[in-house]
Amino acid sequence: MTNHDNLTRNGLDLAQMQQTIGAIQQDPGIALFEFRARNQWINGGENRSTIKDFYGAKAEDNSRDKAFEFTNGEPPVLLGNNEGANPVEFLLHALAGCVTTTTVLHATARGIKIHKLATELKGKIDVQGLLAMDDRVPVGYESIQIRMHIEADCSDEELDDLISFARDHSPVCNTVCRPVPVSVERVRRVVAA
Amino acid sequence: MTNHDNLTRNGLDLAQMQQTIGAIQQDPGIALFEFRARNQWINGGENRSTIKDFYGAKAEDNSRDKAFEFTNGEPPVLLGNNEGANPVEFLLHALAGCVTTTTVLHATARGIKIHKLATELKGKIDVQGLLAMDDRVPVGYESIQIRMHIEADCSDEELDDLISFARDHSPVCNTVCRPVPVSVERVRRVVAA
Numbered sequence: 458m459t460n461h462d463n464l465t466r467n468g469l470d471l472a473q474m475q476q477t478i479g480a481i482q483q484d485p486g487i488a489l490f491e492f493r494a495r496n497q498w499i500n501g502g503e504n505r506s507t508i509k510d511f512y513g514a515k516a517e518d519n520s521r522d523k524a525f526e527f528t529n530g531e532p533p534v535l536l537g538n539n540e541g542a543n544p545v546e547f548l549l550h551a552l553a554g555c556v557t558t559t560t561v562l563h564a565t566a567r568g569i570k571i572h573k574l575a576t577e578l579k580g581k582i583d584v585q586g587l588l589a590m591d592d593r594v595p596v597g598y599e600s601i602q603i604r605m606h607i608e609a610d611c612s613d614e615e616l617d618d619l620i621s622f623a624r625d626h627s628p629v630c631n632t633v634c635r636p637v638p639v640s641v642e643r644v645r646r647v648v649a650a
Numbered sequence: 651m652t653n654h655d656n657l658t659r660n661g662l663d664l665a666q667m668q669q670t671i672g673a674i675q676q677d678p679g680i681a682l683f684e685f686r687a688r689n690q691w692i693n694g695g696e697n698r699s700t701i702k703d704f705y706g707a708k709a710e711d712n713s714r715d716k717a718f719e720f721t722n723g724e725p726p727v728l729l730g731n732n733e734g735a736n737p738v739e740f741l742l743h744a745l746a747g748c749v750t751t752t753t754v755l756h757a758t759a760r761g762i763k764i765h766k767l768a769t770e771l772k773g774k775i776d777v778q779g780l781l782a783m784d785d786r787v788p789v790g791y792e793s794i795q796i797r798m799h800i801e802a803d804c805s806d807e808e809l810d811d812l813i814s815f816a817r818d819h820s821p822v823c824n825t826v827c828r829p830v831p832v833s834v835e836r837v838r839r840v841v842a843a
Binding site: 474488490491493495498501504508511514527532534535542545548549552553555557562563573575578582584585586588595596597598599600602604623624625626627629632633635637640 | 662663667671681684689704706718741749750752754755768776787789790797800809813820827831834835
């Protein structure tokens with residue numbers, strides 16, 4: 458495979474993609490991942506996550522020298538001081554990134570070169586759900602709209618098919634549009650922070 | 651209400667909380683929010699979001715002088731260079747923050763003082779879904795587990811009730827555990843990035 462090492466499309470290494478697919482075909486256990494985050498409450502609507510380790514391809518990952526850190530906050534109208542974006546905004550960031558990366562991945566697999574890709578997301582929430590003021594109001598986003606600006610070297614029909622395929626194969630999009638069980642377990646002994 | 655201005659619990663202003671609830675009771679339209687993100691693909695699995703404006707409490711928010719920026723990336727085993735945390739990890743950050751803030755909010759409403767609150771999240775994904783290798787594999791997270799370390803000035807029973815209530819009223823948690831429609835629309839004219 459060394460003769461393909463430097464071939465990339467849309468910034469993805471074609472030989473590495475082929476190798477990954479081939480390895481999973483041989484052993485589907487390689488495809489099982491466990492992602493993790495640790496979060497520490499600071500005060501009010503402010504809290505901070507650290508993200509570093511994960512399990513995947515049958516091993517603990519050790520590629521990151523230091524953890525990523527992200528701060529959730531709230532704007533004043535939601536009782537905060539803009540210490541960070543708020544959690545429902547971070548969800549939009551995750552969704553935008555996942556739909557984008559999934560589009561790029563499958564474009565690459567199809568031989569489509571992407572020149573530009575940008576998205577705008579909007580999601581509606583009635584905070585009466587959060588505040589437990591009205592049981593008839595959905596607690597989460599009512600719906601999320603993604604507008605995608607994309608330029609690629611293929612026909613409009615191929616683009617529409619690619620986007621639809623990416624929507625159906627984006628992990629974050631499918632975590633949102635399908636029901637995914639979330640359990641919250643209280644740990645009896647508090648570990649020192 | 652000026653005599654309550656400095657009363658806070660868990661970092662939340664009690665008078666402002668009461669005012670907000672009262673205002674929404676008078677006019678539920680105040681509770682309608684629209685959150686937004688804009689994302690720009692960079693290369694491969696790298697893309698960047700900007701988050702600044704939103705609509706809520708019947709007005710466009712203008713409390714943020716500059717936008718928050720977050721970069722999605724992928725680790726080498728997922729064809730990237732750790733340019734940032736990846737989208738499914740950002741989803742865990744959003745979920746951790748939302749469950750935490752919802753717990754703090756309802757603790758405050760119940761008169762419970764929280765001393766410490768930390769969470770650990772784990773979520774399992776089989777990337778055969780993303781790669782479209784096996785239609786029987788779920789594309790999103792199979793499930794997400796949250797372990798919550800919490801110390802507060804209340805009984806274990808009150809804590810368990812609080813945590814269960816927070817899970818049921820967290821917007822991100824309910825966006826994940828219930829199906830939320832996501833639409834992707836291709837914009838025909840590309841706007842310059």
